[in-house]
Amino acid sequence: MLSQLVGLSGLLGYLGATVGLLSAGEPSRRQRWLLLGLAAVACHFFVLWDALVVPEGIAFGVLHAASALAFSLALLTLAGGFRAPLDNLLIVLLPLAALLLALTAWLPDHLHPIQRFDAGLGVHILGSLLAHSLFTLAAIEAVWLLIAERRLRSRRPGWVLAFLPPLAYMEQLLFRLLAAGFLLLTVSLTAGMLYVEDFYAQHLVHKAVLASAAWVLFGILVTGRVLAGWRGRTAIRLMLSGFVLLALAYFGTRVVLEFILGRV
Numbered sequence: 001m002l003s004q005l006v007g008l009s010g011l012l013g014y015l016g017a018t019v020g021l022l023s024a025g026e027p028s029r030r031q032r033w034l035l036l037g038l039a040a041v042a043c044h045f046f047v048l049w050d051a052l053v054v055p056e057g058i059a060f061g062v063l064h065a066a067s068a069l070a071f072s073l074a075l076l077t078l079a080g081g082f083r084a085p086l087d088n089l090l091i092v093l094l095p096l097a098a099l100l101l102a103l104t105a106w107l108p109d110h111l112h113p114i115q116r117f118d119a120g121l122g123v124h125i126l127g128s129l130l131a132h133s134l135f136t137l138a139a140i141e142a143v144w145l146l147i148a149e150r151r152l153r154s155r156r157p158g159w160v161l162a163f164l165p166p167l168a169y170m171e172q173l174l175f176r177l178l179a180a181g182f183l184l185l186t187v188s189l190t191a192g193m194l195y196v197e198d199f200y201a202q203h204l205v206h207k208a209v210l211a212s213a214a215w216v217l218f219g220i221l222v223t224g225r226v227l228a229g230w231r232g233r234t235a236i237r238l239m240l241s242g243f244v245l246l247a248l249a250y251f252g253t254r255v256v257l258e259f260i261l262g263r264v
Helices: 002-023 027-052 062-081 087-106 119-154 158-163 167-195 205-228 232-260
Strands: none
Touching: 002 027, 002 087, 027 062, 027 087, 062 087, 062 119, 062 232, 087 119, 119 167, 119 232, 167 205, 167 232, 205 232
């Protein structure tokens, strides 16, 4: 009951912060909405912890993984929002976090928990979560860049370009997120190879193949950016292709295993 009440508070906080950021004008008013969003993040953490930590271990199914991803996305973006104009990311992420917080609070995950949880596995899971978070932010930024570029080509800027930060800044942020995400994904994959046992028994082969393919794409893109200054539509499409592969690596394979094949 307490978890649901806290979840309701977080849900209202996320939605209130979203509406406030859409209408905020003065920087002082904007910071108030960012603080409200951070309060919602704190509620999200309480609900997520209550759902994840069970007597038998750590319950980490599709729903909890998605909720943890939304939590980390909201936290990173709200914290960064005090120093940089990230409202174009926040108005997408905060409603998503609100939805996943509600599902976590009111829809229990049916999966069996992870029995073994050591430092190596923790590095793999945390690295994967942070990498997914950064690549999700980069993917949203890439979509906004495509929309802005299309608006410029059509010579109808409308509200989109008025709302977005300068395109040069958005592109720079995109590649910073990409580079940091690539580094964390490298750490996560390395830890997974070293510490995850019973690879075939846990049905992780498809996940590893897809994640490795995404890692290769991201590596090519980072190298191309550093050596040849890649940018524009080609870079954005490579980025989004890698993001789709990475999303399929975890969420696609877990959905099939949990909801179609009934395995954990």
